[in-house]
Amino acid sequence: MDNAIGLDSNPYLVNMQLDLFFAAYTKVPVTWRDYDYTPNFNKMYYITEGEGYLKIGKQEYYPKPGELYIMPAGILQSYSTISDNTLGKYWCHFTSKLGDLQLFDHVAVSSYVVQPEPAEMKGLFERLIRYANRDDLTSRFRIRSILLELLSSFFDLCGHTKLNRTTNSTYDKMSAVLQHIEDNVSLQMTVEELAHIAHFQPNYFIHVFKNFTGLSPIQYINRHRLEKATQLLTFTSMSISSIADSIGLELSYFSRMFKEHSGYAPSTYRELMAGPRTK
Structure with missing residues (x-):
């Protein structure tokens, strides 16, 4: 093989x-x-x-x-x-x-x-x-x-x-987990739910997941959400509340998390990415 x-x-x-x-x-x-x-x-x-x-x-x-x-x-x-x-x-x-x-x-x-x-x-x-x-x-x-x-x-x-691809079975299981996260970024996900997809016990699943991605499951989900939000802020005109909804976060929590991640409030970041406007 x-x-x-x-x-x-x-x-x-x-x-x-x-x-x-x-x-x-x-x-x-x-x-x-x-x-x-x-x-x-x-x-x-x-x-x-x-x-x-x-x-x-x-x-x-x-x-x-x-x-x-x-x-x-x-x-x-x-x-x-x-x-x-x-x-x-x-x-x-x-x-x-x-x-x-x-x-x-x-x-x-x-x-x-x-x-x-x-x-x-x-x-x-x-x-x-x-x-x-x-x-x-x-x-x-x-x-x-x-x-x-x-x-x-x-x-x-x-x-x-x-x-x-050193471990086919583990690779396939983790692929399924990451695809699930990608497809359901607007939903709340638990470690137990993700571990069930991989057919692992939760504690072992956390260990395997971190070896594959360098992050805990929750860290990975949150970073994935913030990366998607960054793209939406940069390339779309969606409202900030709509962006928060699309990644499964309440507006206040999203704004706080985004500022901790980027150093800017979402609205400030969008203005920064838009650059100076000609008058």
Whole structure:
């Protein structure tokens, strides 16, 4: 039996936690080198000039301009210069976690290097660097969006990409639970109800759910509700009370929860997302 599934069929990816540490463009010095180390974060390099050496796991590479590399967390790595014509690269360091595991613990790829469209890739990295140097609410959203676009481009181009599926039965059960949450976000749900769908005892269900999503069931439901509310505030003209109803929360509780989550009242957030209006 094939022990993998397509990336687009996994609901846990929706809940992936993405955090950017650094983003920049660098022409590396001739002293740029490190051997046999294992980072606890992912690295992404888009090569624009020069030459050098990378080793990712057991695979050795000599990067060329136009190539995009992913160097996943938890994999033994090395890098160095090989001449005075050193690498020029856009790069970023980031984490991408699904529950307690890194994204690349779940994903098997056939290669760590692809050749994307140059103008698109440079544009994405330049936007990422610009927003990484800002400290405002909308920049945080845009950073996540750009990281997802970069990862999507990589997975689209790297060919054979599969999501590891180590426990079919548990995966199927948790898929059913997450789909139930998605379909019933306007209704009240209990841990006991969700555990019954998975055919688990409640305490064990909570443990399994947190391993898969990184959140408790209640935290996941509330975050899902707030993400849906954020989309409705940004892209629709629904009233705030209607939005609260659509995610199963009373208006006062929704307003308080949204402000705790975003730092803004729902009405203020909507005005912020709308931007300045011309008169």
